[in-house]
Amino acid sequence: MAEKQRVCVTGSGGCIASWLVKSLLSHGYTVHGTVRDPCDIKNDHLKKLDNAAKNLKLFKADLFDYKGLSSAISGCSGVFHVACPVPSEGVLLTEEELMRSALTGTKKVLEACTEAKVKKVVVVSSLAAVFYNPKWPKDVAMDEDCWSDTQYLHSLEGYWPYYVLAKTLMEREALEWSKKSLADVVTVLPSVTVGPRLQSTLNSSSLGLLQFIKGGIKSLLSEKLYLVDVRDVADALLLVYENPGAKGRYICNSHSLYNTSLVEKLKNMYPNRNFPESFIEIKEKGENGEMLRLSSEKLQNLGWKFRPLEETIDDSVVSFEVAGELPKL
Numbered sequence: 001m002a003e004k005q006r007v008c009v010t011g012s013g014g015c016i017a018s019w020l021v022k023s024l025l026s027h028g029y030t031v032h033g034t035v036r037d038p039c040d041i042k043n044d045h046l047k048k049l050d051n052a053a054k055n056l057k058l059f060k061a062d063l064f065d066y067k068g069l070s071s072a073i074s075g076c077s078g079v080f081h082v083a084c085p086v087p088s089e090g091v092l093l094t095e096e097e098l099m100r101s102a103l104t105g106t107k108k109v110l111e112a113c114t115e116a117k118v119k120k121v122v123v124v125s126s127l128a129a130v131f132y133n134p135k136w137p138k139d140v141a142m143d144e145d146c147w148s149d150t151q152y153l154h155s156l157e158g159y160w161p162y163y164v165l166a167k168t169l170m171e172r173e174a175l176e177w178s179k180k181s182l183a184d185v186v187t188v189l190p191s192v193t194v195g196p197r198l199q200s201t202l203n204s205s206s207l208g209l210l211q212f213i214k215g216g217i218k219s220l221l222s223e224k225l226y227l228v229d230v231r232d233v234a235d236a237l238l239l240v241y242e243n244p245g246a247k248g249r250y251i252c253n254s255h256s257l258y259n260t261s262l263v264e265k266l267k268n269m270y271p272n273r274n275f276p277e278s279f280i281e282i283k284e285k286g287e288n289g290e291m292l293r294l295s296s297e298k299l300q301n302l303g304w305k306f307r308p309l310e311e312t313i314d315d316s317v318v319s320f321e322v323a324g325e326l327p328k329l
């Protein structure tokens, strides 16, 4: 296959980025992937991807390391900015560190893009940058015009609002930057992203699903679930990159359901699996209000399609079993 283009993926060893790198390599791209430590065995899965030996080069770069980012981005016509710390059991950053990594990191990536005269930048934001807006009319589906309200986020307690704030501000920064640069910036806003993993480590949302299945209802998965398959997110990122008509923000959500429905689905799909007692504690549907109405129509109008939820669940369960995180039946 002839070389298509050279592109950079930041944080390429992460869950979403690994599927993106796999897809880019299979579509003939040459990929510069940034990782914090190319020798860490947790990044070995990247080296085993088809075409990786020839077309994947890993660069050591923290989000604070302009020189590292700049050498990875140099010579690339496109950049996918995926790296960002995601709060999880193993990711114990202070609020300030989290905000700094997301914001300073994004600024440094964009500066390096300016220097390298990159033509297109795709930034992974989050549905969280849309969601937290109490002023949005209840009867109107949330679309790309809706932004999380930063004042409202400041009023919320706990760690999670800082992540949401960080994603909202970094997305705004990227879209503002595109107004004064020659590069197009498109942002993709995935909902909670689950599905099979290419990497051996457990990222935050996969851990959330695993805890949910194993019985920790205190997982990332709350009463109302907004889910998308990691492979469909990777498809969305490539789709908006390759489509010259793609502009602005794209919500990327496939399935909106109550956790009671997920429990029902799991029980139907795996009648022989023992599910935790905590499943019966899960609240009745809609007790705490209606699901938010969310629209991924803009992305679907570009041709985006998504998998059925059953396929995502089944492939996630197999992935947990293979990793020894769930017992095989």
Ligand SMILES: NC(=O)c1ccc[n+]([C@@H]2O[C@H](COP(=O)([O-])OP(=O)(O)OC[C@H]3O[C@@H](n4cnc5c(N)ncnc54)[C@H](OP(=O)(O)O)[C@@H]3O)[C@@H](O)[C@H]2O)c1
Pocket: 010, 011, 012, 013, 014, 015, 016, 017, 035, 036, 037, 061, 062, 063, 064, 082, 083, 084, 085, 086, 101, 105, 124, 125, 126, 127, 167, 189, 190, 191, 192, 193, 194, 203, 204, 205
């Ligand atoms: N998973 C979801 O449900 C979800 C939903 C919406 C949006 N997102 C966004 O999607 C992106 C990827 O998330 P993911 O779910 O794939 O999580 P992940 O597997 O934890 O990936 C995060 C990546 O960011 C890298 N990273 C974190 N801090 C860094 C720093 N200071 N310098 C350089 N790299 C750094 C990590 O590198 P290390 O491996 O070295 O830690 C890792 O490669 C993030 O931007 C996240 O906000 C995720």
